[in-house]
Amino acid sequence: MATTTLLNTQKKESRWGMTKKNVIWKRKDLLGLEDLSADEIALILDAAKSFKEVSTRKVKKVPTLRGKTIVSLFFEPSTRTRISFELAAKRLSADTIGITANSSSVLKGETLKDTAKNIEAMNVDVVILRHSTPGAPHLLAKVLGPSIINAGDGAHEHPTQGLLDLFTIKEKKGTLKNLKVSIIGDIAHSRVARSNIWGLKKMGADVTVCGPSTLMPVGIERMGVKVTNDLDQAIEGADVLNVLRIQVERQKKGLLPSIREYINLFGINRQRLKNAKDDMLIMHPGPINRGVELTPDVADGPCSVILEQVANGIAVRMAVLFLVTGGKE
Amino acid sequence: MDILIKDGYIYDPANRREGNFDILVSCGKIKTVAKKIKAQASKVIDARGKVILPGLIDMHAHLREPGREDAETIETGLSAALSGGFTGVCAMPNTEPCCHNQEVAEFLLKKAQVLGKANLYPIGAITKNREGKELSEMSELKNAGCVAISDDGNSVKDTAIMRRALEYAHMLDMPVISHCEDTDLSADGVMHEGYISTEMGMKGMPAVSESTIVARDLQLAEFTGARIHIAHVSCKESLDLIRAAKAKGIRVTSETCPHYLVLTDETVKSFDSNFKMNPPLRTEEDMKALRAALKDGTIDVISTDHAPHIESEKDVEFNYAPFGIIGFETAVAVISTDIVSKNIITWNDVAEVMSNHPAHILGLDKGSLGEGSDADITIIDPDEEWVYKRDEIKSKSKNSPFIGRKFKGRVKHTIVNGDIFPI
Amino acid sequence: MTLRGKSKLMTKEALDKAVMRISHEILEKNKAIKDLAIIGIRNRGEYLAYRIADNIKKISGQEASLGILDITLYRDDLTEVAEQPQVQETRIDFDISGKDIVLVDDVLYTGRTIRCALDALIDFGRPHRIQLAVLVDRGHRELPIRADFVGKNVPTSLKEVVEVRLNESDGKDEVVICEKE
Numbered sequence: 001m002a003t004t005t006l007l008n009t010q011k012k013e014s015r016w017g018m019t020k021k022n023v024i025w026k027r028k029d030l031l032g033l034e035d036l037s038a039d040e041i042a043l044i045l046d047a048a049k050s051f052k053e054v055s056t057r058k059v060k061k062v063p064t065l066r067g068k069t070i071v072s073l074f075f076e077p078s079t080r081t082r083i084s085f086e087l088a089a090k091r092l093s094a095d096t097i098g099i100t101a102n103s104s105s106v107l108k109g110e111t112l113k114d115t116a117k118n119i120e121a122m123n124v125d126v127v128i129l130r131h132s133t134p135g136a137p138h139l140l141a142k143v144l145g146p147s148i149i150n151a152g153d154g155a156h157e158h159p160t161q162g163l164l165d166l167f168t169i170k171e172k173k174g175t176l177k178n179l180k181v182s183i184i185g186d187i188a189h190s191r192v193a194r195s196n197i198w199g200l201k202k203m204g205a206d207v208t209v210c211g212p213s214t215l216m217p218v219g220i221e222r223m224g225v226k227v228t229n230d231l232d233q234a235i236e237g238a239d240v241l242n243v244l245r246i247q248v249e250r251q252k253k254g255l256l257p258s259i260r261e262y263i264n265l266f267g268i269n270r271q272r273l274k275n276a277k278d279d280m281l282i283m284h285p286g287p288i289n290r291g292v293e294l295t296p297d298v299a300d301g302p303c304s305v306i307l308e309q310v311a312n313g314i315a316v317r318m319a320v321l322f323l324v325t326g327g328k329e
Numbered sequence: 330m331d332i333l334i335k336d337g338y339i340y341d342p343a344n345r346r347e348g349n350f351d352i353l354v355s356c357g358k359i360k361t362v363a364k365k366i367k368a369q370a371s372k373v374i375d376a377r378g379k380v381i382l383p384g385l386i387d388m389h390a391h392l393r394e395p396g397r398e399d400a401e402t403i404e405t406g407l408s409a410a411l412s413g414g415f416t417g418v419c420a421m422p423n424t425e426p427c428c429h430n431q432e433v434a435e436f437l438l439k440k441a442q443v444l445g446k447a448n449l450y451p452i453g454a455i456t457k458n459r460e461g462k463e464l465s466e467m468s469e470l471k472n473a474g475c476v477a478i479s480d481d482g483n484s485v486k487d488t489a490i491m492r493r494a495l496e497y498a499h500m501l502d503m504p505v506i507s508h509c510e511d512t513d514l515s516a517d518g519v520m521h522e523g524y525i526s527t528e529m530g531m532k533g534m535p536a537v538s539e540s541t542i543v544a545r546d547l548q549l550a551e552f553t554g555a556r557i558h559i560a561h562v563s564c565k566e567s568l569d570l571i572r573a574a575k576a577k578g579i580r581v582t583s584e585t586c587p588h589y590l591v592l593t594d595e596t597v598k599s600f601d602s603n604f605k606m607n608p609p610l611r612t613e614e615d616m617k618a619l620r621a622a623l624k625d626g627t628i629d630v631i632s633t634d635h636a637p638h639i640e641s642e643k644d645v646e647f648n649y650a651p652f653g654i655i656g657f658e659t660a661v662a663v664i665s666t667d668i669v670s671k672n673i674i675t676w677n678d679v680a681e682v683m684s685n686h687p688a689h690i691l692g693l694d695k696g697s698l699g700e701g702s703d704a705d706i707t708i709i710d711p712d713e714e715w716v717y718k719r720d721e722i723k724s725k726s727k728n729s730p731f732i733g734r735k736f737k738g739r740v741k742h743t744i745v746n747g748d749i750f751p752i
Numbered sequence: 753m754t755l756r757g758k759s760k761l762m763t764k765e766a767l768d769k770a771v772m773r774i775s776h777e778i779l780e781k782n783k784a785i786k787d788l789a790i791i792g793i794r795n796r797g798e799y800l801a802y803r804i805a806d807n808i809k810k811i812s813g814q815e816a817s818l819g820i821l822d823i824t825l826y827r828d829d830l831t832e833v834a835e836q837p838q839v840q841e842t843r844i845d846f847d848i849s850g851k852d853i854v855l856v857d858d859v860l861y862t863g864r865t866i867r868c869a870l871d872a873l874i875d876f877g878r879p880h881r882i883q884l885a886v887l888v889d890r891g892h893r894e895l896p897i898r899a900d901f902v903g904k905n906v907p908t909s910l911k912e913v914v915e916v917r918l919n920e921s922d923g924k925d926e927v928v929i930c931e932k933e
Contacts (some may be wrong), residue, residue, distance in 0.1 A: 024835050034528075043838075050822060050839040059875040094824075111645050134530045134645035135600030154648070157532030194530055218533070219524030288790035319839070322825075326836030 024145030025323045029141045029148040032157035033198040052315035065094035072098045088317035130270040147324040162195025164316040177204035181236040188217040192285045210234035216256045242283045269295040331355045337376030340680040343697035354441035354704040357747035384416025384705025386687040389632035396425025401637035401725045407446035409724035414740035415655040416509045416705035417448040423482040428463040429454035434473035436573045450476040455494045476691040499555035506558045514538035521594040521609040540566035547574040559583040563608035565618030572627045584630035587663040600648030603730040629686045637726030655724045659731045665738025708742040762927035770903030775807035787930040789817035789851045797857035819844035826868035849877035858916040860886040863897035
């Protein structure tokens, strides 16, 4: 009999082996989409598809992460991201604890590192961090053993939001390649915009950013996006409009003359959409300022996939939790 | 004690001397500079292959005492300075209490004198408590030993106060060292505003927040006739203004720091707060402009802006970390490795920008290797390769972006008033 | 690890025959086809399930419900594997409550896959009955699990590996037994 080295065959024989692609997830942490390759992003999106099915079952729970402890450490208020992560963890049977650290421990003089080290000492497997400072999760990833998931660091990145946006678009359009995606609003202060730009560009989409010049950060075009201040231009030919939340405080800081003027220039209503493609998707990371960036009829209209984004968020976060807990990087 | 330094290569721009010479030091003064000195000396230094510079003077440093002795003291600061080849250090007045009166200046000088390490030159505040509201008693400060005035760390925001400060300092012939920053433009910023800050979602400090105040202060200097020294220039916009002002005859001098000559805002991508300083590291283009300005004389001085911070304050989220890095012990090495070795300037230029020019601007009888001068001498091995290690830092704080960096060029001896400090 | 090809256990003809026989046996034991559901375990069980469902349709003229189960999320060895395996979609788009389910897999070995599959199925509802059909039963059970329908019983040693190759995934139909070296 012939002797053969059957590494491939071995994989096929393995009862678990489903070797669709040769990409293997090795990361301990998910800090941002800037660091990920297109293959890694595709891997998460594929996995999320399977996890989405779990949420449609009667028993919305699988035992995959049984015995793992996941802590969400939120230094900024957030309802939806936190709930989404906690539901994702619970549906994977992990134990979750949510800590809203606001400034209480900071006021006591405890540093972020101290807080996190204390949490680590309790044998936690994953820390989900929301923080107002760019790089805070990177700081923790350097010193902590548990996996770190960035749930938003200042205006830097919000990778799971980026991924769920990509997932939603891909689900609706079949692909991301060559799609025209326009991101509208406060680009300068938006971590959602940055994660979307990194992710979309890596997956071959064509990205335009649109907003008032005072909310457009310098040099953004070097990220490979088209820049415009003209909403009609951003809408025309777009397959997707991802509309960002506008913080009303921006007006006080002198970045906008008034919300009224913002609505006139960048608010999206049915009239503004008259030249839009029929099958254009409208997305929003939430929470929506109804009547500011989107009128209610558009937010709730047929193009809107805003609530599907919310549902997909859980699937994507389940996929991320599943992958990082196996990452040994 | 007599010291004989044999066969070193001397750069002494003050006396237009360059070449292999012996130096005999006696009674704290340079006694003889000549080829092949035959004399008995209690200490002989074989300086073959070494670079001999007039003692380096750092025009811009923070020694933290009084107030933040946990970060640095006069003793640790001056030890670190000696280790980095500095025979003289200017202490910026942003201490607690602020150096805005005679007592603090005298305290500093007295303490330094007792220590007998590097020379210390206090800089007084422009305004009381550096608040930018009322002028400090500059004459008293001058009498107490202050060599210049500055509100460093703060920009004098009120243009009228800046005008009066320049007029008053002019009367006393004191240079005004200006930290140029429009804090409305740079508000909440933590790094240079540019593509990298956009990528990272960090609040930026635009170059124009520096250059607008440079422009203002140059106009005020022209108007008042006073001498102005622009501290830590970081961007090309400022350089263009300074170059034009010099051409016009305005009495302006300027400085930059080693880190602005070798690092850019790209480094911030590491989220390491040891790349956070004010003004911030700027772009490659700015870095190149600074190198060119150093070469063409627009930049007169290299200072360190040595700014010690304790680890627990620095090792936090980037936004919360204080600005500044230590610099005494790496300045010569950085300049040697990345500037002199790359033929941007010569060692003779280094003697000018790190010794002769600072002495001249501050009115110090220093910066010369002439016979009869104070024996302040820095001896450098330009070829020694070494690695800057955290454990070997003499400064009390360790906030340096250069830890672990391999350098070529190392200070071997620092001689202050005839006393040798081996490194 | 290298594998040495040892011998062919089943040819394409034998494999087809075995699948057909299993299909007949399933029909004998499950009279009410409207309550019958064939659920294949990914990957090769999926393809075998398709074949069985096709056979049942040919024989009886009626269609049994068909589902695919990915058991990755129920594995008991996730903490031990080097990196997370790829998760694939589970597709059971009918209510399994009250159904007579036939789980289909290629090789029955330790029984752990089937344990996972049973856990997974229970999360979908409360079936009337769950049966198990496998192409090859090679022994060495680690759990109290047995198959109701078996294509071929093969006594093996622990050093041996049984490979089911199917046209859909491997380009040909056969079962071979190899030895680990």
